[in-house]
Amino acid sequence: MGVLVGKQTRVVVQGITGRDGKFHALQMKAYGTKVVAGVTPGKAGAKVDGIPVFNSVREAVEKTGANTSVVYVPSFAAADAVYEAADAGIGVIVCISEGIPTLDMVRLVDYLKQKKVRLIGPNCPGVITPGEAKVGIMPGSMHIPGPVGVVSRSGTLTYEVVYHLTKCGIGQSTCMGIGGDPIIGTNFIDALALFEADKQTKAVVLIGEIGGTDEEDAAAFIKKRVTKPVVAFIAGITAPPGKRMGHAGAIISGGTGTAKEKIEAFEAVGVPVAKTPAEISELVGEGLAKLARRVTKVPKRAMSARKKIAKKKTAKRSAPRKISKKSKTSVKKLDKKSR
Amino acid sequence: MKVHEYQAKQIFSRFGIPTQPGGVASTPEEARAIAERIGKRVVIKAQVHVGGRGKAGGVKFAPSPEEAYRVASEILSMSIKGLPVRKVLVGECLEVRSEYYLGIVIDRRSQKPVVMASAAGGVDIEEVARETPEKIHKLVVDPTRGLMAYQARELAYRIVPDPKLAGRTASVLKQLYDVFVSVDASLAEINPFVTTAAGEMIALDAKLNIDDNALDRRPEIAEMRDPTSESSEEARARGMGLSYVKLDGSIGCIVNGAGLAMATMDMIKYYGGEPANFLDIGGSSSPEKVTTAMDIILSDKNVKAILFNIFGGITRCDDVARGIVDTLKRMDVRVPIVVRLTGTNENLAREILGAVSVRSAATMDDGVKQAISLTRGCI
Numbered sequence: 001m002g003v004l005v006g007k008q009t010r011v012v013v014q015g016i017t018g019r020d021g022k023f024h025a026l027q028m029k030a031y032g033t034k035v036v037a038g039v040t041p042g043k044a045g046a047k048v049d050g051i052p053v054f055n056s057v058r059e060a061v062e063k064t065g066a067n068t069s070v071v072y073v074p075s076f077a078a079a080d081a082v083y084e085a086a087d088a089g090i091g092v093i094v095c096i097s098e099g100i101p102t103l104d105m106v107r108l109v110d111y112l113k114q115k116k117v118r119l120i121g122p123n124c125p126g127v128i129t130p131g132e133a134k135v136g137i138m139p140g141s142m143h144i145p146g147p148v149g150v151v152s153r154s155g156t157l158t159y160e161v162v163y164h165l166t167k168c169g170i171g172q173s174t175c176m177g178i179g180g181d182p183i184i185g186t187n188f189i190d191a192l193a194l195f196e197a198d199k200q201t202k203a204v205v206l207i208g209e210i211g212g213t214d215e216e217d218a219a220a221f222i223k224k225r226v227t228k229p230v231v232a233f234i235a236g237i238t239a240p241p242g243k244r245m246g247h248a249g250a251i252i253s254g255g256t257g258t259a260k261e262k263i264e265a266f267e268a269v270g271v272p273v274a275k276t277p278a279e280i281s282e283l284v285g286e287g288l289a290k291l292a293r294r295v296t297k298v299p300k301r302a303m304s305a306r307k308k309i310a311k312k313k314t315a316k317r318s319a320p321r322k323i324s325k326k327s328k329t330s331v332k333k334l335d336k337k338s339r
Numbered sequence: 340m341k342v343h344e345y346q347a348k349q350i351f352s353r354f355g356i357p358t359q360p361g362g363v364a365s366t367p368e369e370a371r372a373i374a375e376r377i378g379k380r381v382v383i384k385a386q387v388h389v390g391g392r393g394k395a396g397g398v399k400f401a402p403s404p405e406e407a408y409r410v411a412s413e414i415l416s417m418s419i420k421g422l423p424v425r426k427v428l429v430g431e432c433l434e435v436r437s438e439y440y441l442g443i444v445i446d447r448r449s450q451k452p453v454v455m456a457s458a459a460g461g462v463d464i465e466e467v468a469r470e471t472p473e474k475i476h477k478l479v480v481d482p483t484r485g486l487m488a489y490q491a492r493e494l495a496y497r498i499v500p501d502p503k504l505a506g507r508t509a510s511v512l513k514q515l516y517d518v519f520v521s522v523d524a525s526l527a528e529i530n531p532f533v534t535t536a537a538g539e540m541i542a543l544d545a546k547l548n549i550d551d552n553a554l555d556r557r558p559e560i561a562e563m564r565d566p567t568s569e570s571s572e573e574a575r576a577r578g579m580g581l582s583y584v585k586l587d588g589s590i591g592c593i594v595n596g597a598g599l600a601m602a603t604m605d606m607i608k609y610y611g612g613e614p615a616n617f618l619d620i621g622g623s624s625s626p627e628k629v630t631t632a633m634d635i636i637l638s639d640k641n642v643k644a645i646l647f648n649i650f651g652g653i654t655r656c657d658d659v660a661r662g663i664v665d666t667l668k669r670m671d672v673r674v675p676i677v678v679r680l681t682g683t684n685e686n687l688a689r690e691i692l693g694a695v696s697v698r699s700a701a702t703m704d705d706g707v708k709q710a711i712s713l714t715r716g717c718i
Contacts, residue, residue, distance in 0.1 A: 034649075046550050075552065075555075076555065078557070099552050100552060101523055101550055101552045101553035101556070102445055102523070102552060102553070103445075103452075103482070103520065103523055103550065103553070105450075106445060106450060106451060106452065107358050107480045107482045107483060108467070108479075110450070110451070110482050110483065111483075112654060125652070135654060137653055138652060138685065139651070139652050142682075152598070153597060153598065154597065154598020154599065155596050155598065155599075155622075155652070156594075156596030156598065156599040156650040156652060157594055157598030157599040157601075157602050157652075157653055158598070159599075159650045159682070160599055160602070160703060163650070163681065180597055180598070182445065182447050183445065183450050185448065185528070207598070209597075209601060211600055212447040212448075213447065213448060214447070218450070218498060225626065233599050234600075235599040235601035235602045236604060236605070237605045237608065237609075238586070238601075238604040238605050238607075238608045238614055239584075239601055239617070240584065240586065243584045243617075244551075244582075244584075245584060245597055245600070245601055245617055246580070246582040246596075246597025246598075246600060246601075246619040246692055247597040247598070248552060248618070249447075250598075250601070252596055254465045254468075255465060255469075259605075273608055276602075276606055276609065276703075276704060277602060277703065278702070278704055296627070315611045332567075
């Protein structure tokens with residue numbers, strides 16, 4: 001299970017003969033991902049560690065049944081590569097490349113919405129469903145399968161968080177890096193909707209950062225639509241306004257996009273916000289434990305709640321709130337420690 | 340990237356947007372010559388990349404060419420919010436009847452360009468947006484069609500009562516949209532867009548920010564970068580593919596990845612320290628990048644300790660370790676260094692670092708706490 005990528009995933013690597021493309025194609029294959037094809041225009045007939053290379057994505061799809069693409073081509077050609085994959089019938093496109101001009105992304109995202117194609121990224125580490133498939137550049141070995149969905153605008157910060165989760169024995173359903181650019185194919189709301197519908201996912205970790213209002217929108221969506229516990233982390237509390245913090249999208253402009261606003265938005269809907277990456281694991285552990293107690297203690301009520309829509313609604317609301325109370329106490333404890 | 344008002348106005352006029360007569364000057368003599376050519380009362384505006392230059396004394400009027408000389412020499416010797424003024428824009432002083440706001444940005448929520456127009460021009464538009472958002476009319480543009488003429492007219496009619504002037508405003512909106520797309524702007528703004536006593540409509544001020552990701556394909560715009568608008572350290576970092584932002588604290592940070600770099604700064608603050616900077620060494624790190632990063636951070640005299648926080652993925656920990664060892668051999672580094680390395684080739688990195696005196700940290704929390712205690716020891 002998990003979302004977006006899994007056992008059914010058949011990957012075509014766009015830019016497979018480039019330095020990064022080749023390296024990561026082999027890494028993905030070694031992880032157990034079905035890497036069925038590569039594309040580099042003009043290099044059809046070549047093989048990369050046994051993976052056949054084609055001139056176009058269309059050809060790769062026809063010959064190998066590829067259904068997912070991962071893009072490693074340089075920024076000036078990356079938008080074109082995504083259009084090509086979409087037009088060849090690929091359903092899930094993961095764009096690792098960074099540096100695509102924003103106006104190109106605006107047009108591309110508009111096109112993909114009409115085609116109903118799922119784009120992850122650009123400027124992202126990709127997607128991994130531990131034990132099933134890795135489509136991206138994250139270190140695969142630190143992930144273990146489990147109940148927690150992770151969605152993040154960052155790369156290495158996500159690794160840091162997953163590293164802690166795994167160390168605490170908390171596995172992941174799918175980890176998704178949605179990218180650090182201002183215009184991206186999949187936002188937090190899209191990811192939350194996918195995790196909400198996924199049976200394996202029992203809780204979600206959301207890692208946001210300064211810039212834009214995607215986190216605020218996610219908080220509103222969680223209140224309305226998400227029944228599973230969510231734990232958030234926001235990077236950039238100390239970031240000065242008006243300065244781009246590495247990611248093109250990580251900038252506080254015109255007073256909006258501050259970490260404070262995002263943290264308040266989450267806390268207002270009962271989503272606990274971790275103070276440090278390590279604390280995320282604690283909060284997720286608490287969330288899962290609550291969930292387990294709720295399921296084992298009152299199975300009958302849970303069943304009847306499912307039948308009655310009205311009751312279901314109250315269950316939805318109460319779930320995150322319970323966790324928030326606990327999180328506040330744990331935060332207080334941490335405060336004392338730090339003093 | 341930001342371009343100056345005078346550069347934005349040059350671009351605007353190329354697209355047909357009316358701007359006031361005038362020119363840019365680097366010396367008082369040039370300012371006087373421009374004022375003589377105009378032959379009327381002039382306004383002299385400092386060309387610096389900071390907001391609120393008017394309040395800081397960077398915008399002044401001069402009734403005669405001689406006054407223009409005096410005022411220009413005054414402004415050209417100023418520093419506004421730490422940035423030296425190297426150029427002034429000298430323009431004809433106009434009798435303004437009404438002030439409007441016209442602007443275009445990329446709206447992250449709708450993921451499309453948004454054109455904004457308001458009759459409440461001439462003031463801080465962010466304040467208008469906060470206090471009276473209903474005064475700003477917005478239009479989301481379909482990026483494939485672009486801004487249609489009828490859409491520009493609809494917006495213009497909402498803010499300009501006179502039909503003839505509204506028609507001209509609509510043309511300027513279309514031209515501004517053309518500028519926006521043609522230079523890959525992230526923001527294009529005319530505030531204020533004015534009507535004058537003579538019945539003209541003119542872009543009195545101009546603001547243009549360019550998408551950094553598009554500078555490769557806009558070399559003529561990239562050339563407009565003002566080297567004095569960023570510190571030499573920031574410029575050096577950019578040249579090496581590093582992202583660097585200076586802050587005021589005492590703990591220098593070198594991190595791979597923007598999110599982790601921000602989180603590292605936040606944790607320093609959370610545990611009671613002050614970060615000296617944001618620095619992301621990027622994905623494919625080489626020892627040279629690490630050396631440059633250390634050099635930049637050590638040029639900040641406030642730095643009392645350096646914290647490396649590296650989560651190896653594409654970044655190889657041994658590359659970073661080699662960079663640290665190389666730098667310590669070449670430079671006399673007097674501040675203590677705390678290194679936290681996890682991930683790709685971390686064991687090899689530890690071996691390499693065994694040859695030098697750095698403190699190693701097991702986790703991010705540990706590294707941050709060690710760095711803070713070291714800076715406390717210094718004081």
